[in-house]
Amino acid sequence: MSPLSPDARHAMFTGARTANTFDDTPVTDAELTRIWELARWAPTAANSQPLRVLFVRAGEGRERLVKHMDEGNRAKTGSAPAVAVLAADTRFHEHIPAVLPYKPQLKDTFAGNDALRSGTASFNATLQAGYFILAVRAEGLAAGPMGGFDAAGMDAEFFPDGRFHSILVVNIGHPGKDAWRPRLPRLAHDDVVSWA
Numbered sequence: 476m477s478p479l480s481p482d483a484r485h486a487m488f489t490g491a492r493t494a495n496t497f498d499d500t501p502v503t504d505a506e507l508t509r510i511w512e513l514a515r516w517a518p519t520a521a522n523s524q525p526l527r528v529l530f531v532r533a534g535e536g537r538e539r540l541v542k543h544m545d546e547g548n549r550a551k552t553g554s555a556p557a558v559a560v561l562a563a564d565t566r567f568h569e570h571i572p573a574v575l576p577y578k579p580q581l582k583d584t585f586a587g588n589d590a591l592r593s594g595t596a597s598f599n600a601t602l603q604a605g606y607f608i609l610a611v612r613a614e615g616l617a618a619g620p621m622g623g624f625d626a627a628g629m630d631a632e633f634f635p636d637g638r639f640h641s642i643l644v645v646n647i648g649h650p651g652k653d654a655w656r657p658r659l660p661r662l663a664h665d666d667v668v669s670w671a
């Protein structure tokens with residue numbers, strides 16, 4: 476293993492920003508596919524992989540989505556070249572025998588324990604949402620993650636059978652004019668890190 480180059484660290488972390496506007500450059504289905512091809516390799520508990528991704532194209536699908544966004548998030552979500560709705564699969568455990576073949580009985584443990592199942596879905600889908608944002612950046616695109624939307628309305632619109640619960644909406648594209656808000660301060664090292 477070797478450290479990422481300074482340019483890669485800049486693109487992924489130190490220089491990457493949350494985009495609030497996008498230019499007209501399209502985002503292709505191939506780029507969106509490559510984003511998931513990267514993100515899917517990052518780790519989850521018991522390899523549970525509860526995140527589900529819905530890419531919403533411009534047009535009718537986008538109109539259905541935008542009406543569930545908070546007012547301040549509507550314009551940028553309507554104009555982004557691509558948008559992903561990230562959701563947690565509440566029945567992720569049905570895949571356990573396939574994704575954890577050395578311990579298939581864990582499926583039944585999750586089936587019999589609602590708190591464990593929903594906590595695992597929520598925590599690990601949220602982790603995967605973070606990986607997804609970094610994968611967008613690795614593909615050379617800017618992400619605009621948003622938690623400001625009516626999740627119940629979004630679920631009824633796109634996931635009416637109740638199985639998936641939306642957790643984050645992510646605009647994806649090339650940054651446009653005035654895409655960034657001023658960079659906000661990060662906590663100081665000593666406010667976060669301690670040693671034992």
Ligand SMILES: Cc1cc2nc3c(=O)[nH]c(=O)nc-3n(C[C@H](O)[C@H](O)[C@H](O)COP(=O)(O)O)c2cc1C
Nearest residue numbers: 491492493548620621622623624643655656658659
């Ligand atoms: C989970 C999550 C939810 C967010 N929700 C919203 C939102 O609803 N609307 C919005 O404009 N920005 C939202 N943001 C963007 C954050 O405010 C932004 O990423 C943060 O201030 C860092 O900005 P920077 O990457 O430009 O430094 C959200 C970010 C995350 C990770």
